[in-house]
Amino acid sequence: MNKKHFVLAAFFILIIFLAFFLRLYHLDERVFHHDESAVGYFTYKLFNDSVYSYDPSFHGPFMYYATSEMYRHLEDTVFASRLLPALIGASMIFLLIPLRRYLGNTGTVIAAFFLALSPSFLYYSRFYREDIFISFFTLLALVCAVKYAEAFDKDRGKVSLLNLHFFAGYSIERVFYLALGGIAISSMAALKENAYIIMALIALFLFLFFIREGWYRGLIDRLKRPDREFIVPILEGLFLVLVVLVVFSLFYTGNLLDISGMKAAVEKALSHWYEMHRIERMGGPYFFYIARIALYELPVLVFGILGMFYYGCRDRKKEKLLAVLLIYWVFVDIMYLIAQSFPWTGKFLPITYIQSSILIFLPILVLGMIGVVYIKNRFIAFLVFWALSNFFIYSYVQEKVPWLVLNPLLPLVLIAAAYLGEVLPGLNIRSRAGAAAVFFLLVSSLFFVHSSLLLNYQNYTDPAEPMIQASQAPQKFSEVITKISEISSGYSNQSTEIQITDVNLETQFLWHGRHYSNIKWKVSLDAEFNAPLIVVHDSDGNETEADVMQRNLGSDYIRLDSAKMSWYWFKMSDITPEYVLWRKMNRPPDEYRFVLFYKPVTK
Known part of the structure; x- marks a missing residue:
């Protein structure tokens, strides 16, 4: 290990210790939020009376069962309630290690820094809610997908005299990552209903990736005369689906494969949250999440966007694309303002929130889908799709709550880290552009840390903090x-x-x-x-x-x-x-x- 790698490794280890310390320090000081009180009480009922019934308003069973075990060992306290979210939030940094090949050594340390000190990730790691669990299992599913793809490519490249055997050269680690990934996906579904959005986005990405790789070519002939390379991935896909269904069924029904019980749980979840969206129970502007990310996560937002342009566009295409997007957004905003000022124009202009949000963010979704097909780096292609599609969906859905910001923020963290890790080592700080970039990175990172400490250790019940939802009880x-x-x-x-x-x-x-x-x-x-x-x-x-x-x-x-x-x-x-x-x-x-x-x- 050379000196540079040693320094980076030391920083990474230091960040891990810092992440655990920040999440555990005075963990029980903030008074319970309304949602924490409700979830804590239902967990206590499960712990004390062995009573649990799925209610979509308070999400899935995973966290209740996991935390009831914490109560069994540590008693039913605020600290015990928040301990698992704190440990899970800090442990996300360990999941960056398998991604080091794609983020780079420097990028991995930067990603660890962002996750450890992020105002949003730190706050919801100290909060008894499902959202930090969702982020953890989403990242775990990504790691499993990446490691499976590596094993798949390695197996395809093997040349062996035993290749006449159907399973010759097949790596058992593919099964392991499929099983672990399936458990991660079903755990998300057992935590919170936005897991169904994640599943839909995964399915859309796989469809686009199928087109990108040209696997549709000769598909009819392969269906007629299937070979090993065709059959094994199909069997693996069926195995993954089976793992997801079995674990999901165990969580929601207690049975190995209760189809009717699973169907009832899914219908209950989708109908409830569609109704909440329809009535705009907790509505907000379409810039709800982007504004919070800009205030709390400025370096992540700026370098995440720059990273998308860096990986997605070459030559002068990025300037042309940015100009087209700006013109489009100005045009849509003008239409919306006209429609608001002159109601009679609503017959042909986007007067409603839903119409305007779709028009404004639709290009973002389209860019994410195009990125899957054209960005050469498959890992970055997925991250760009993941970030942009999340921005589109959560900006559209009328359930605007601060904790959902973690969904678009996580891929943005990885993109920003990968971009900085690649660009910083070769940056000429003697040039004006290089010096300005370093200056902005330092200042925005200091503001990022300042905002995190202010939110989590001083203003943790102050409603002036947009990250704090109104149902937070004041400290008094x-x-x-x-x-x-x-x-x-x-x-x-x-x-x-x-x-x-x-x-x-x-x-x-x-x-x-x-x-x-x-x-x-x-x-x-x-x-x-x-x-x-x-x-x-x-x-x-x-x-x-x-x-x-x-x-x-x-x-x-x-x-x-x-x-x-x-x-x-x-x-x-x-x-x-x-x-x-x-x-x-x-x-x-x-x-x-x-x-x-x-x-x-x-x-």
């Missing part, structure tokens, strides 16, 4: 949980009566009240209130429910104000240098408030 919510524990210890401990009138607090309190056996939910405001702990809704107004309750309870109870979530309605005027650098806002957030009334023990 933890004071309520602490006070409930403190007061109940002076009465009947976890049998202490708690009266809750606010129906919208149930999900948030399910996790925190899982050990309390005497919680009265949805108590009418006309009821008699004498419990040591009473929770009511608070709102704006002259006399709120909390004010009425305080007057009725008298001086025996002490009031503790809190909130279950907070949010901002952002405006263009909010985007200031102070906001970009420090997420400073000139107004407090809106809140969904509630009040805890507690009765201290009298001695």
